[in-house]
Amino acid sequence: MSESGRVLEIIELCVAKFGAARPQIDRFSLTLEAGETVVVLGEAGSGKEALIRVLGGFADKSDIISGALRFGDTELRQAAKRMHATIPVAYLPNPSARPFAPHISVQAQLSRVLARKLGSPLASAREELRLALERLDGAPSFASLDRKPAALDPVTLAWGLLAAACAQTPQLVLADHPFVDLGPNAVRTLLKTLSGEQKRLGFALVYATGELQAAARLGGRVLVIRDGRIVEEGDAARLASGHAHSYTQILFKALPQLSLDPPKARSQARGQPLLQVYGLELTSPPNGRDGLTFALRRGAALALVGEEGSGRRALARAVLGLDRAPAGRVVFDAVDINVLSPIMTSRLRRRVAFITGADDALDPRMTLWDTVNEPLRAHLRLSGELVAGYREAALKRVGLASHDGKRTVASLSAFDKRRLQVARAIVGVPLLAVVDEPLRGLDAFAQTIMREVLSDFRAHEGPAFLVITADFTVAQALADDVMVFQDKKVVERGAILDVLRAPKEAVTQGLIDAVTLPGLSQNPPPV
Amino acid sequence: MSAANDTTSAAPVLRAVLRVIGWSGLGLIAVAVALSDFLARAPAGATGIGPMLEAPSAGHPFGTDLLGRDLFSESLHGLSMTFGHALLAALIAIVLGGLFGAVAARLPRYAGLTLRGVAGVLAAIPALLLAILVIGLTTRDFAALAAGLAAAPLAFVRAFDRVDAQGKSTHAEYARATGISAATLLRRDLTYEFRDTLAQASARALAAVAIILSTVSFLGFGATPPARDLGLMIAAAKASYLYAWWTAAFPALALLVLILCARLAAGLDEGERP
Numbered sequence: 001m002s003e004s005g006r007v008l009e010i011i012e013l014c015v016a017k018f019g020a021a022r023p024q025i026d027r028f029s030l031t032l033e034a035g036e037t038v039v040v041l042g043e044a045g046s047g048k049e050a051l052i053r054v055l056g057g058f059a060d061k062s063d064i065i066s067g068a069l070r071f072g073d074t075e076l077r078q079a080a081k082r083m084h085a086t087i088p089v090a091y092l093p094n095p096s097a098r099p100f101a102p103h104i105s106v107q108a109q110l111s112r113v114l115a116r117k118l119g120s121p122l123a124s125a126r127e128e129l130r131l132a133l134e135r136l137d138g139a140p141s142f143a144s145l146d147r148k149p150a151a152l153d154p155v156t157l158a159w160g161l162l163a164a165a166c167a168q169t170p171q172l173v174l175a176d177h178p179f180v181d182l183g184p185n186a187v188r189t190l191l192k193t194l195s196g197e198q199k200r201l202g203f204a205l206v207y208a209t210g211e212l213q214a215a216a217r218l219g220g221r222v223l224v225i226r227d228g229r230i231v232e233e234g235d236a237a238r239l240a241s242g243h244a245h246s247y248t249q250i251l252f253k254a255l256p257q258l259s260l261d262p263p264k265a266r267s268q269a270r271g272q273p274l275l276q277v278y279g280l281e282l283t284s285p286p287n288g289r290d291g292l293t294f295a296l297r298r299g300a301a302l303a304l305v306g307e308e309g310s311g312r313r314a315l316a317r318a319v320l321g322l323d324r325a326p327a328g329r330v331v332f333d334a335v336d337i338n339v340l341s342p343i344m345t346s347r348l349r350r351r352v353a354f355i356t357g358a359d360d361a362l363d364p365r366m367t368l369w370d371t372v373n374e375p376l377r378a379h380l381r382l383s384g385e386l387v388a389g390y391r392e393a394a395l396k397r398v399g400l401a402s403h404d405g406k407r408t409v410a411s412l413s414a415f416d417k418r419r420l421q422v423a424r425a426i427v428g429v430p431l432l433a434v435v436d437e438p439l440r441g442l443d444a445f446a447q448t449i450m451r452e453v454l455s456d457f458r459a460h461e462g463p464a465f466l467v468i469t470a471d472f473t474v475a476q477a478l479a480d481d482v483m484v485f486q487d488k489k490v491v492e493r494g495a496i497l498d499v500l501r502a503p504k505e506a507v508t509q510g511l512i513d514a515v516t517l518p519g520l521s522q523n524p525p526p527v
Numbered sequence: 528m529s530a531a532n533d534t535t536s537a538a539p540v541l542r543a544v545l546r547v548i549g550w551s552g553l554g555l556i557a558v559a560v561a562l563s564d565f566l567a568r569a570p571a572g573a574t575g576i577g578p579m580l581e582a583p584s585a586g587h588p589f590g591t592d593l594l595g596r597d598l599f600s601e602s603l604h605g606l607s608m609t610f611g612h613a614l615l616a617a618l619i620a621i622v623l624g625g626l627f628g629a630v631a632a633r634l635p636r637y638a639g640l641t642l643r644g645v646a647g648v649l650a651a652i653p654a655l656l657l658a659i660l661v662i663g664l665t666t667r668d669f670a671a672l673a674a675g676l677a678a679a680p681l682a683f684v685r686a687f688d689r690v691d692a693q694g695k696s697t698h699a700e701y702a703r704a705t706g707i708s709a710a711t712l713l714r715r716d717l718t719y720e721f722r723d724t725l726a727q728a729s730a731r732a733l734a735a736v737a738i739i740l741s742t743v744s745f746l747g748f749g750a751t752p753p754a755r756d757l758g759l760m761i762a763a764a765k766a767s768y769l770y771a772w773w774t775a776a777f778p779a780l781a782l783l784v785l786i787l788c789a790r791l792a793a794g795l796d797e798g799e800r801p
Contacts, residue, residue, distance in 0.1 A: 322704055350706030360697040365719035374702075378711045428705065 006073070007087065007172050007204040008032040008055070013067035013079055015050040015059070015228070024050035026228035028067070034171065035198065037205045037220025039236075041212070041251065043443045044413065047228035048208040052176045055206065056091050057083050072171070088117070090170035090203075095157035096181045096441070100149040106157065107145040110164040117168050125167075132167035136197070138189050139163060153308060155186045162190060166197045173198075175207040181357075181441045183307050183470035184213065184514035191217045210443025212252065216240070216517040224248045251444045258473055258500060258516060271298040272334075274431055274464045275319065280328030282314045282488040291328055292490055294483070298431065301458065301465035303475030303496065305511060306485030312468050314488065316434055319466070320352060321345055333431060350379050353425035353433045353463065355418070355454070357440030362417055362424075364410035368395075368403055371420055375428040394423040397460075398453050415446040422453050429461060435478060436468040451477050472500070473515045484508045542794040549730065549791025556785060560607040567600035572753045576600070580771045590773040593766065598777050605757040606781045608750065609740060612671040613785070616736035617729055619675025624682025625728050629721050631683070632690035633713040643687050649680035658739050662748050670749040674739040678732055689724075690716045730792035737786050757782040 010030040016023035025047045032038055040048040053059045055069075059080075070076045072087040093099040100109050107129070115125035130142040139159040149157065158179055165173055175194075179187045191214060198205055207214055215222045216236045224232045224239065224247065232245045240252045279291030292315070296302050304312035318325035321337045330337050337345060354361065362371055372391045376382055382390075395401045398419040409417060418438065425433055438454060439447045455477065458465055467479045475482055476496050484492040484499070486507045492499060503509045559566065569576045574594040581591045589598035624646075631642045649657065654677040661673035693699060693716055702712060743749040744758030752759070757778045764775035 320704055322700070346703070346706050346708055348706070349704060352705050354701050354705055356701070358697060361701045363693075363696075363698045363702070363715060363719070365723065366715065374707065374711065374715075375705070378707055430705075 005034045006031060007034050007036075007071070008206075009070040009076070010055075010079075011068040011070075011076065013051070013054065013069070014065070015047070015054055016064045017060075018062045018064060022227060023047075024063075024228050025054070028228065028230065030223070032172070032204045032206065034204055035202045037198065037207065037218050039215045039218055039220060039222045040206065040208045040225055041210070041215050041222055041444075042225035043210055043251075043445045044415070046210075046225045048210075048225055049176070050228070051225075052174050052206070052208050054079055054083075055085075056089070056174050056176075057085065085172070087171040088168055089172045089174060090117075090165035090168045092161055092165045092173055092175040092178045094177045094180050095154045095161060097177075098149075099161070100157070102149060104148070105146050106149055106152060106160050107142070107147075110145065110160055114164055114167055128167045129164060132163040133159070136163055136166070136193050138193065155182055155190075155308065158182060158186070158190055162194060162197075166201065169201055170203050173203050173205045175205060175209075177209055178207075179214070180209065180211065185307055185470065185510055187213055188217065188514045194218070210445075211447075212236075212444050213515075213517065224251065250448070253444075253448050258476060258512065260497065260501060273331075274298045274300075274333060275466075276331040277319060278329040278331070280315070280318060280325050280330065282311045282318065282325060284326040294493075296432075296464050296466065298464055299462045301467060301479035301481070303467040303469060303479035303482045304485060305469055305472060305475050305482055306507075307470055307511075310485035311488030312483075312485045313436065315485070316436070316466060316468055320349065320434065350375075350428070351431040353428050353430035355421045355425055355433060355435045355438055357418070357437035359414055359417055359441075361421060362409045364408065366409050367406050368400065368409065368412070368420060369405035371409060372423050372427055375424060379428070390427050391423075394426040397426060397456065398423045399449070415442055415450070418442065418446075418450055419453060422457055425463075426457060426461060430463045432466060433457070433463040434466045434468070437470070437474075438467075438478075439471070439474055454478055470511065471515055472496075472512055476500070484511065542796075545791045546727075546794045549788050549793070552784065552788030553730070553733075553792055556606065556610060556788060559603065560610050563603045563607045567597075567603045569597045569600040571601070571604035571755050572596070573600075580767060580774070582771075583773055589777040590771070592764065592771075592774045598773060601755060601760060602757070602777050602781045605755045605760045605778055606785065608754065608756040609737060609758070609782065610785060612674070612740050612756070613733055613737040615671045616675035616678065616740060617732040619672060620678035620682050620732040620736060621725070621729055623676065624679035624732075625686040625721060625725075626717075628683035628686030629690045629716055630713065632687045632694060633709055633716070639687070639691075643684065643691075646680045646683040646687070650684050652680075654678055654681070654735065654739055655742055658743055659746075659748050662743065667749060667751055670740060670743055671736075673743070674736040677739055678735045681735075682728065682732060685728075686721070689720055693720060727793050727796060730789050731796060734786050734789035734793065737782070737789065741782055757785075 010028060013025055013028040014023050015025040028051065030038065040051060042048050054065060059065060065079045067079045068076045069079045069083065071085045074086045077083065100106060111122055111126040111129055114129055115122045118125060118128065133139045133142050136159065140156045144156060145160050161178065179190050182190070195218060207218060209215065219235070221233060222236050222239055223230050224245065226247055232239065232248050238244070239248050273295040275296040278293050281291050304315060306312045314323070317323040319330050321330065332348060333351065335348060337348065340348065369391060372394055373387055376387045376390055392401060400416060400419055400423060403416065409420065412420065435454065439450055442450060458478065465478055467475055469475050479496060482493065482496045482499050483490045484505065484507060491505045492503065492508050499508060500512060503512060574596055576597045577587050577591040577595050579591065579593055579595050581587055583590045587597050587599065589602055592598055628646070631639045658673040658677035661676050662670060694712065699712060740749060740756065741758030744756050745762045747762065750756040750759045760778035761775050764778070768775040
């Protein structure tokens with residue numbers, strides 16, 4: 001560590017793509033002391049990605065870079081595409097960004113990186129990684145990392161990457177949206193661990209994110225960045241207080257808010273049951289004790305809340321007949337789906353819509369228009385004019401009307417793809433919408449709009465909502481009732497407000513705590 | 528573990544440039560073939576146009592052969608015949624291979640896999656042997672059909688594998704979960720997978736069948752005199768090649784240009800499976 005305590009100094013950094021109208025980073029200056037945290041908060045494309053690229057020394061070939069950088073107490077140097085930091089710098093990537101080679105075990109890859117960074121033999125680096133993992137509370141075992149990346153869940157990969165970063169005993173950690181697609185409970189634990197390790201090792205942290213949870217939980221300075229420029233700087237509590245720049249206020253509108261006020265009366269009249277589930281068991285072999293029975297009425301909304309692997313998605317798949325449950329019956333629109341032929345099941349499913357946080361839920365080859373047209377053309381006999389009319393109305397509702405309709409899905413951003421799924425659902429006029437982690441991976445601004453788009457969809461088309469999420473704030477925004485899952489069983493159920501006011505199970509309390517940000521959002525009263 | 532992926536790459540741009548060059552070359556060949564009767568100085572097979580085995584000169588830019596035929600005119604007529612037959616053979620390969628492969632991937636699983644297995648076995652046999660076998664079962668007049676049939680199994684397997692991979696994708700599962708039928712998914716594949724790769728697959732097939740057609744003619748299983756194709760011309764030049772290099776070199780050059788343009792138009796793509 002430097003004598004002055006300074007770890008990083010950035011002076012007037014500019015990053016631009018060749019031929020681009022606007023720079024990605026525009027005269028960005030920053031000084032970072034040892035042990036200090038800077039959260040760089042902004043939308044996708046705000047410039048935070050370019051900043052991490054340059055600091056990490058892996059700028060694109062097409063980047064045009066100017067400005068000066070200083071690591072530690074060394075001399076100020078011109079920022080360059082391939083610059084090597086003079087202090088130990090660890091990079092903490094997002095596990096969903098596929099930072100691993102697919103055919104080698106995660107343990108071997110992380111050990112190799114450590115060996116290179118520490119200049120030590122591979123066996124020694126492996127031991128360092130094992131010790132680092134053991135130091136982290138809640139981390140998976142070292143042996144569990146001895147598998148290929150595809151066989152491990154993103155949370156385990158995130159623990160591995162965090163352990164590898166800490167094992168480098170760095171002076172600076174560059175965190176590039178490291179926990180962006182993980183559940184709130186996992187994010188809370190990982191952020192707490194990262195914070196603890198920072199205190200223990202004393203490294204400075206640059207944390208690029210589009211989500212607010214990290215900004216609120218890590219503490220330190222928050223730099224709100226837009227179009228490559230710092231809009232505002234301060235601690236999260238001040239930025240969330242309302243006395244902030246208008247752009248900051250828009251960003252912080254997406255801050256998870258659990259409300260204890262009674263919900264507004266839904267305009268949808270609740271009718272007959274749409275979905276009835278009798279004795280459905282998700283564990284195999286069935287034991288006859290954990291059978292799940294519930295009904296979802298037309299226009300009602302039920303949230304299935306739980307961590308990854310808790311069984312909520314397995315329930316949704318069983319309910320839709322995509323997977324056959326070990327035991328139980330599912331009745332959709334008064335028809336038992338298990339006795340239907342594949343053709344009849346397919347016809348029944350026409351009244352079901354899917355909106356998911358998976359970016360590959362839409363065919364990447366299709367154009368924007370074709371994606372919305374397909375349900376209309378496949379299920380109805382409509383004239384071209386009518387199809388175009390419904391399509392335009394749906395695209396307008398989700399804010400995609402101004403996009404070029406001939407663009408392929410592959411060329412759209414994650415946020416646009418998510419809205420396109422809603423547009424496709426709108427034209428299908430579904431009876432049931434399965435909404436699976438709809439805000440996953442979106443930045444704060446996009447999350448706010450997505451919530452509004454989904455609420456509008458529910459209010460106007462009136463489908464029943466089956467919301468799969470790990471985030472109670474999402475559940476509250478989109479549903480009325482909740483079932484909390486753990487180990488493929490429902491541990492708690494009821495009206496969301498009742499569950500929030502008086503959670504009975506520790507897992508429910510944990511999920512509520514995961515989205516309750518002390519000092520920033522309204523907290524449910526203590527149990 | 529890579530710290531970050533370098534998103535900028537010159538490869539797609541280079542490939543696009545190569546494709547433009549290739550298609551431009553094929554366009555010029557098509558024009559030359561269409562105007563071959565006007566551009567040629569003599570009708571196909573006309574002997575005694577010049578002295579025997581005259582080296583390239585102002586009067587005969589490609590020289591003459593043993594029978595005094597103008598090699599410039601002969602190469603042009605040969606290119607015309609090879610190009611025409613290759614187009615027909617490529618069409619057969621695309622329809623019987625690519626289109627049927629895409630459709631087979633959407634058939635009931637057992638039927639699709641059975642067809643895929645048969646095509647896989649045929650694709651493992653060298654295409655030249657298959658073509659000779661088909662010619663043996665029919666006549667030499669069916670050389671274009673034989674070349675198309677010989678290239679079809681590989682095109683079938685490639686199309687099947689591409690569409691099959693799409694069928695197992697997440698977006699296809701979500702589509703089925705919302706009642707999109709298998710027929711609609713097949714329409715998607717034909718619209719996007721087949722249409723978007725049609726130009727590339729056609730160019731690739733054109734190169735493959737041009738090689739097969741020329742080789743069977745060279746070996747004596749294809750075109751017969753008085754018909755002229757490039758393979759047959761190269762075979763006929765075997766007697767004079769050692770002391771009159773131009774008799775084989777110019778037909779070979781014409782064949783090389785045709786195959787090279789087709790390969791460039793395909794973006795030098797070998798058609799690897801997904």
